[in-house]
Amino acid sequence: MAAADAEKNPKEEEEEERVGGEVLYFGSTAWDTMGRRPSNSFGNLISPTRLRTLVGVDIRFVASGSVSCHCVAVDTHGRCYTWGRNEKGQLGHGDTLQRNLPTVVSGLSKYKIAKAGSGRSHTVVVTDDGKSFAFGWNKHGQLGSGSVKNEAHLSPVSCLISQATDVACGGEFTMWLSSIEGSSILSAGLPQYGQLGHGTNREYNSKNSSVKLVYEPLPRPQAIAAFSEKTIVKVACGTNHTVAVDSSGFVYTWGYGGYGRLGHREQKDEWVPRLVDVFQRKNVLPPDAVVSAGSANSACTAGGGQLYMWGKIKNTGDDWMYPKPLMDLSGWNIHCMHSGHLHHVVGADDSCISWGAAQYGELGYGPHGQKSSSNPKKIESLDGIRIISVACGTGLSAVVVDRKSAGECLDQLDIYDGDSSVEGVLDDTNVNGMAKSSASPVKTPKNTNTKKRNKKEVPLPSSESESEDYGIKEEEDSEDDTYGNGCVKKANNKRGRGRPKGSSKTLTEVSGRGRGRPKGSSTSAVTTKVSGRSRGRPKSTETKLSGKGSRGRPKKSKS
Structure with missing residues (x-):
């Protein structure tokens, strides 16, 4: 009997792996603006929603990334679907047209895709026979094609790797797992920031007469020497850091150390993999452990299925400098998890749980639910439904639900047709009506006053900046012309001192000291003024904003 069971198990495992379900999506569909401009309800799907092109399609895996504004789905037949932002060709369709609905990547039709990973503007997939293909932005060699001659590949290109088993993508880098001994x-x-794990950041000065530090790309996949005698079985990538687990259950992290995301009780960058001391002895990770990495945090399940997290967990409060158990999820059987910008989605038992800071409905709580949640909370519309796979990106979440446990609940969910009245974005069925995402990029001026952390980190989602807004400043991508708080930047930096008579304030003035204003000057539309010291303002001013009365803010007007 034991022998028969042993022969049966591999087949059962293979059958389980092929089981698929239906994709539900929640979050923004305004691909051009998500993560760049202040959020509004325009184009947001705030409840789990079915996607028209995937209704009835058996999907077994979805992928996105902490700084990704696009998604990847793989069905049980190995077909690969992509949708979302496509400014760098990260969808792999040979163009830069946005896809509001999942579309099959025709360049991969000859292969059966098994795994996929998503970076800021690139996508990497692994086939069932160990090959790997990539498409999108390649300025830093993140596609692993061996060259950076072409900054972007709009269609799939071969990666210089063999016997690949899995893949994970960071912001501008990629990690592959391989079955080759010594090169796992x-x-x-x-x-x-050392996120490649090779003991160097490959920094050099590109100019002889002055100092201009640049980082030499690594376009050819290279095995991490520190693991030459170990076998890595799980890997997850944040924006600029990596988390890996070996076959013995030990956890290693390396890369950018800000906010304690590496779990070493300090914020130092690590250029080579470093063991996380919390997960040793009796607390090593089991074979079915879940590992996840967000923009500025990390997570995994350890002994007894307990979920541990570390790094920047919330927008406010102290950072967790080393792994701590998240007691709110004690006792739950977590079988899948993914982290986005500052939000997380978990599949546990027959429930879907989410929490974190959200702006676009990516927590899936629905129209009557709260926008964000600092504590894990069940998505009520998915209660009692088993989750097969989850993926989180910047302002988006996608889950694969089991149809058997969902039953008739799926019929009660909305179906998204791709036309969300988001201007300039149509579904893939109307190719002529699609807008090029790069046709008219909107740029925003760089903020030279931004505070810096340890080093000059590549601009990330707001978790990497000192502000708590959701605005994203991307190094390569086009940006909007507003601040994170929605205020329009002034055309000049005059402080308003000694303003001549008869002058008037503009409607959208952001700041101005107003010192030395003559009594005869008029003030119009002061109600839209965001901030101002108001020192020297004559008492005849008609309207003032309410405020705390602190220096730099107008005092509360008396009724």
């Missing part, structure tokens, strides 16, 4: 994990891309 390989990396390529941007080495700026």
Whole structure:
């Protein structure tokens, strides 16, 4: 009997792996603006919603990334679907047209896709026979094609790797797992913070007469020497850091150390993999452990299925400098998890749980639910439904639900047709009506006053900046012309001192000291003024904003 069971198990495992379900999506569909401009309800799907092109399609895996504004789905037949932002060709369709609905990547139709990973503007997939293909932005060599001659590949290109088993993508780098002994994990891309794990950031001065530090790309996948005698079985990538687990259950982290995301009780960058001391002895990770990495945090399940997290967990409060158990989820059987910008989605037992800071409905709580949640909370519309796979990106979440446990609940959910009245974005069925995402990019001026952390980190989602807004400043992508708080930047930096008579304030003035204003000057539309010291303002001013009365803010007007 034991022998028969042993022969049966591999087949059962293979059958389980092929089981698929239906994709539900929640979050923004305004691909051009998500993560760049202040959020509004325009184009947001705030409840789990079915996607028209995937209704009835058996999907077994979805992928996105902490700084990704696009998604990847793989069905049980190995077909690959992509949708979302496509400014760098990260969808792999040979163009830069946005896809509001999942579309099959025709360049991969000859292969059966098994795994996929998503970076800021690139996508990497692994086939069932160990090959790997990539498409999108390649300025830093993150596609692993061996060259950076072409900054972007709009269609799939071969990665220089064999016997690949899995893949994970960071912001501008990629990690592959391989079945080759001594080369179980390989990396390529941007080495700026040591996130590739090769003991160097490949920094050099590109100018002889002055100092201009640049980081030499690594376009050819290279095995991480520190693991030459170990076998890595799980890997997850944040924006600029990596988390890996070996076959013995030990956890290693490396890359950018800000906010304690590496779990070493300090914020130092690590250029080579470093063991996380919390997960040793009796607390090593089991074979079915879940590992996740967000923009500025990390997570995994350890002994007894307990979920541990570390790094920047919330927008406010102290950062967790080393792994701590998240007691709110004690006792839950977590079988899948993914982290986005500052939000997380978990599949546990027959429930879907989410929490974190959200702006676009990516927590899926619905129209009557709260926008964000600092504590894990069940998505009521998915209660009692088993989750097969989850993926989180910047302002988006996608889950694959089991149809059997969902039953008739799926019929009660809305179906998204791709036309969300988001201007300039149509579904893939109307190719002529699609807008090029790069046709008219909107740029925003760089903020030279931004405070810096340890080093000059590549601009990330707001978790990497001192502000708590959701605005994203991307190094390569186009940006909007507003601040995170929605205020329009002034055309000049005059402080308003000594303003001549008869002058008037503009409607959208952001700041101005107003010192020395003559009594005869008029003030119009003061109600839209965001901030101002108001020192020297004559008492004849008609309207003032309410405020705390502190210096730099107008006092509360008396009724």
